[in-house]
Amino acid sequence: MPKILTDEDLARFRDRLCDVAERLFAEHGAEAVTIRQMAAELGVSAMTPYRYFKDKDAILAAVRARGFDRHADALEQARNEAGGDAVARANAIGGAYVRFALDHPEAYRLMFDVTQPTAEAYPDFVRAAARSKATMTAHLIDLKAAGLFDGDPDYVGHLYWAALHGPIMLQLTGMLAPPLDAPALIRGLTAALARRHFPEYVSA
Amino acid sequence: MPKILTDEDLARFRDRLCDVAERLFAEHGAEAVTIRQMAAELGVSAMTPYRYFKDKDAILAAVRARGFDRHADALEQARNEAGGDAVARANAIGGAYVRFALDHPEAYRLMFDVTQPTAEAYPDFVRAAARSKATMTAHLIDLKAAGLFDGDPDYVGHLYWAALHGPIMLQLTGMLAPPLDAPALIRGLTAALARRHFPEYVSA
DNA sequence: TGCTATAAAATTACGTTGTAAATTTATGTC
DNA sequence: GACATAAATTTACAACGTAATTTTATAGCA
Secondary structure (H helix, E strand, C coil): CCCCCCHHHHHHHHHHHHHHHHHHHHHHCHHHCCHHHHHHHHCCCCCCHHHHCCCHHHHHHHHHHHHHHHHHHHHHHHHHHCCCCHHHHHHHHHHHHHHHHHHCHHHHHHHHCCCCHHHHHCHHHHHHHHHHHHHHHHHHHHHHHCCCCCCCHHHHHHHHHHHHHHHHHHHHCCCCCCCCCHHHHHHHHHHHHHHHHCHHHCCC | CCCCCCHHHHHHHHHHHHHHHHHHHHHHCHHHCCHHHHHHHHCCCCCCHHHHCCCHHHHHHHHHHHHHHHHHHHHHHHHHHCCCCHHHHHHHHHHHHHHHHHHCHHHHHHHHCCCCHHHHHCHHHHHHHHHHHHHHHHHHHHHHHCCCCCCCHHHHHHHHHHHHHHHHHHHHCCCCCCCCCHHHHHHHHHHHHHHHHCHHHCCC
16 A cells, blocks of 8 residues: 555645745745745655645645734734733734734735636635634723723624735835834724724823 | 937837737746747847846846836826816726736736846836836825825835735735635725725714 | 848747647556 | 665746748739
């Protein structure tokens, strides 16, 4: 009987391939990276990746899913480290969101910028994207449970999400020139949102 | 002496090529369209486009520049049609912005979503992008000249821009699920901005 | 009117890509 | 130690962007 790849073998190779793909995507931009390059970095032939992923599209979906998971990790860690104050936690999450995007711009673009209509067909991608999205409304649910907020957590969560995403995308696509940048616009937008939805926390 | 292409000849062919490219980009997504396809639609050989554009990147830049020009046209037309009320003009411009993006999503993505680091090397692209951007702060300059606003037009203009762009990009990349959509988020964000920057126009 | 120089266009050709098909290699069981 | 067969490699192919080469068509001169 021949060697049969165990689930761990499969998972380990997939992980190593994603590590390489992630690095090459960040270095050269996702669309410029070839399967042959990734295979060469791993010291395998050009066709070996096809034993572990259906095609290049599946590799992209896997790397994007990892991005969403890391994003959710960063947000959850910020929430946990921020202590008991619900408002401080909300601010910490927003700060972690912006830091992730600006520290890992290529990862952020891969997650939120890439056109991949086939992505919904990859269960792991769908799971990771949903998890990442959930972390952005979770703290508003917390606030509501604590009686500090009485709006619609999903709606207001998306307002804040859009208020971060818009400035970040403008900056990442090179549409902002000094003195304007994403943090400056985010301050203006979130301040306006806070006055509307959390007036009691805003100094008059 | 052989036939020599006049400037009009050059401009006409470039225009026809951009028409075809624009349509194919919208139909199949920009990266899926090949030069051979565009040439076939025009009934010329695969190499003929290279007489009129340096390479594929230059064609993309030209199509993007046309998108910015059309965008600026749409915004300026909305401003002209909105009549004399400066506030009505501002709202009309915002509405035209959103309508353009949602009516021509592929054009909007090409303009604001595509990674094309070389774009700054194409003068026509730079001109069109700057014009499009200027139309988004022009009405705030008007408002300030009319004494109806005393903030920084560039900063506040970019706040509104980001408040439109964020929800639009979230929708165009499939991140929004009913009942949330770009217009709903834009209403929430612009309402918050208006309370902050134009309190006298907002009913308490 | 034809002949010619030459710009424009078409054809051919090449290196690279994603990946299908064919082949080789390596390993658990008898 | 030979075999069955999964895994890996090699080979092969169509399609891509585009460089190099060849063909075509035309404005001015004889």
